Amino acid sequence: MKKRKIFCLILLLTLIFTISFLSADAANVTLKLGNKEADNHHESLALKKFAELVEEKTNGEIKVDLYFNEALGKPDTQLENTIQGVQDIYVVGYYVLEKYIKDFGVTEMLHFFKNRDHFQRFLLSDLVAEMEKELLEKTGLRVISIDRNWWLGPYRVICAKKPILTLEDIKGLRLRAPDSKMMIRIWGELGANLTVIPWSEVYLALSQGMVEAATGTIMDMSYQKFYEVTPHITKTDEKFQQACLFMNNAKFQSLTKEQQQALYDAANEAGEYCTKLLYEGLDEALKDMESKGAIFHETDLTPWQAQARKALLEMEAEGAITKGLMDKIDALYP
Template sequence: MKKFAFMLLVLSLVIVVSACSESGKATDDVIELKLGTKMPEDTAEGKTFQYFADLVKTKSDGKLVVKVYPAEQLGKGTTQIDNMLLGSQDMYAEGATYFSDFDPNIEVSSVPYLFRDYEHYTQFNTGEMGKEIDQNLIDNGVRILNTERNFIRGPYRVLLSKKPIKSVDDLKGLKIRSFESAFYSAAYESVGAKPTVVAWTETYLGLKQNLVDAVTSPISLVWPMKFTEIAPYMTVIDEYPQDVVIAMNDEKFSSLSEELQEILIEAANEAGEKAVELTDEEVQKHLELMKTEHNIEIFEIDKQEWMDAFSDYHYQLEKQGKIPKGYVDQIKSLQ
């Protein structure tokens, strides 16, 4: 009897272990990917990242699941990029300039008035020059999934100020907030402005305390940051095109089947189209709120005047060796 009882116990354990193994196998069949962003989930961009995740799950029949971590839950931008390279997270979605450490030529995307419009910028990104940058990123372990580069941020840029800014001459002496980009700060210095680097999250306070008198921003982020409470003059400058890239650890990407790779790329490009739709809707609502609650004044500029004013600076970048010789003319010749 004891022997029989022992055999029953062994058989029970085998069945339990077998069941657990099958359960583990089923779980292992689902590949989960972590996507980190800095945008809150209730913004147009935040909704777009979830739309991307939903598309991936649907297209892969649940074999591939993207879990979105919004609002810097996984850390600041540079931390998340490091995490991605180390493999502790799989993807990070942000502006292309966040990846300029892997190729300094990415910085040209934020040089004021180097690109005529977003179409011109897309030609740069999807043409030979952009493909060279993409390869450098891949060589450094980073792959951009949205190959069409159609995830427009903005969809345009504005300058918020405490006094009206209508021409390039009005920039002279203006204390303007800059982000950490030597290219960007030097560009505004070249037309007489006084750029000051201020963290994005501290810009509202910087305006309130007169550390800066103006800030440039994608129009979609103005209302959430409440800039027009303090700086009610809005100038549509659209000084450079902005987009969001969904980047992924290339080793992880390469480990997936070709079918799953194609699904990620397809979903990322479809998400770009959705982002434009959601952002346009959001911006219209924000503009109405800013007009009714903050009584903003909006100014248009003579864009050619501003392009001419910044043109000399473009070539200074070549003379200083910050971008390759002939790079500016190569960009400007793109049709």
């Protein structure tokens, strides 16, 4: 009987120790987060806000270490590291996921979405929810920015040493591209010669003549100072962009329910802050770039849109885009 009591006591103490250890472990968490933007980019400033909110909402139990400007590696490296758990959170656009879930490539369909509201409806739709469910099952990546409010932009442009105003101007143009099959295919159909170059190396590539032009948001032109080497900036608005916070699900599940909710809430609040910073800084950025030699252009994009639509239909016929998906996305726009 005495031995049994001692055994039960040891078992109880072991259980108490284990629970205490796990509680202490959950109360002292450091998350490693990386992105591709410079530290002065409004996305990065919003991530600083995210880190502050996480620490505040968890009473200091969780801290977020931030690594900007591809400090943790190029997109494929950071994505793979987040899947493997070497990195906890990666902040990037949906296009990097098309290698795992083909249909995520549709977020990069150029000249397809009618406006920002149409794109937002798509991101909040059951179509994307199903893609994210499959993503979680295949890779263990979980989206924690569930309000879909980390807007980039607010509109897209192409920068070059000469004005790019017609499809004729695009023919043979040596254009930088991200590693996106969708963007490479459609810009290629428009006539450009594409070279994949990491974002952190684009300025050097433009200045050394490796490429003649690059696309990005109007705010990218300011943050990255592309206008210094490619002063002609044409509004193209070929797609709409949001950043997304992807987290390693095993790490997420190791947290308490309260900590998980704190991450969701912090991501959504910081997303609102991200969009607020975007619009607050636009006018000043435009004036600053213009004072330093940037020349802004607008053009009739109708021929570009027609050519892009033709390319998208060809991709659907080839199976590169799931048949019927474009119709379902079109139907989301009232």
